[in-house]
Amino acid sequence: MWTLSGFIDEISPDFTEQCRVAAGLGLRFAEIRSAWQVNILDLDPARLGVMKSTLAAHDLRVSSIGSPIGKIFIDEDFAPHLDRMRHAADVARFFDAPYVRIFSFFLRPGADPAAHRDEVIDRMRALARVAEDADLILLHENEKEIYGDVPARCLDVVRSVGSPHLRLAWDPANFVQVGVRPYTDGYAVLRPHVAYIQIKDALAGDGTVVPAGKGDGELDRTVRALHHDGFDGFFSLEPHLSAATATGGFSGEELFRTAWQAFTDLLTTQGIEYT
Numbered sequence: 001m002w003t004l005s006g007f008i009d010e011i012s013p014d015f016t017e018q019c020r021v022a023a024g025l026g027l028r029f030a031e032i033r034s035a036w037q038v039n040i041l042d043l044d045p046a047r048l049g050v051m052k053s054t055l056a057a058h059d060l061r062v063s064s065i066g067s068p069i070g071k072i073f074i075d076e077d078f079a080p081h082l083d084r085m086r087h088a089a090d091v092a093r094f095f096d097a098p099y100v101r102i103f104s105f106f107l108r109p110g111a112d113p114a115a116h117r118d119e120v121i122d123r124m125r126a127l128a129r130v131a132e133d134a135d136l137i138l139l140h141e142n143e144k145e146i147y148g149d150v151p152a153r154c155l156d157v158v159r160s161v162g163s164p165h166l167r168l169a170w171d172p173a174n175f176v177q178v179g180v181r182p183y184t185d186g187y188a189v190l191r192p193h194v195a196y197i198q199i200k201d202a203l204a205g206d207g208t209v210v211p212a213g214k215g216d217g218e219l220d221r222t223v224r225a226l227h228h229d230g231f232d233g234f235f236s237l238e239p240h241l242s243a244a245t246a247t248g249g250f251s252g253e254e255l256f257r258t259a260w261q262a263f264t265d266l267l268t269t270q271g272i273e274y275t
Contacts, residue, residue, distance in 0.1 A: 002274040005029040005063035006237035010251040013037045019058040031236045033066030034247035062097040063234045070103030074116045085127050089134035101139045104148040120147045121160045131165040139169035139196045144178045151186035158193045167195035172217030173202035183218035197235045199263050209240040211262035
């Protein structure tokens, strides 16, 4: 049985409202990225404590910390960012979260990815060592305009680092937005390394984000294949159906419900049970 989660800050800036709506949809896990319009890594201990008690009050646990680690340019100073990764590990332990979502660094416009490969791999190895020490698993998301935005470079990152503490988060919409057919071009090569699925779809023509199954993210084929493969993990709703904010995408309560309905309808059509 698959487990649904979601970036609940897409519901509302208010954390209590985030939890209320998520629990009302039957979610028992949440991916936490921001609250009160502040990134999770920038909240003080008191606010983190409020979040933890609010989650417990709504019978919610944390599937992953939706961190911004790796969302700096590859030529920016890494040392402060590595310290931020250590803080992210502390936050994950505080919430008993098994995963921390990360990225493989933005490239400047027009830059040749091959010219920055060695630095990317060195930095990703350093991040993975922090995860090893903390007994956490990092999830590399295929964000557009980072080094690992296409399947070949996602594979390069995870293979070159070679750590069981670095796995892949599969985001079909992000693949579509860089001209990749997610299932056709990426599933076979990346599936052995995929540990987490982010539910977001997009149109190939202009990159517009749409509910699951309504775009070119090949979600129906991917879901069938994952079910056939015996995948047993989290599916995290990340709708991005309204607007982008400083802390990430946003949908609002009604569009978040729309995203939940679209994906659960897709699962029901495929005869797949979820919780």
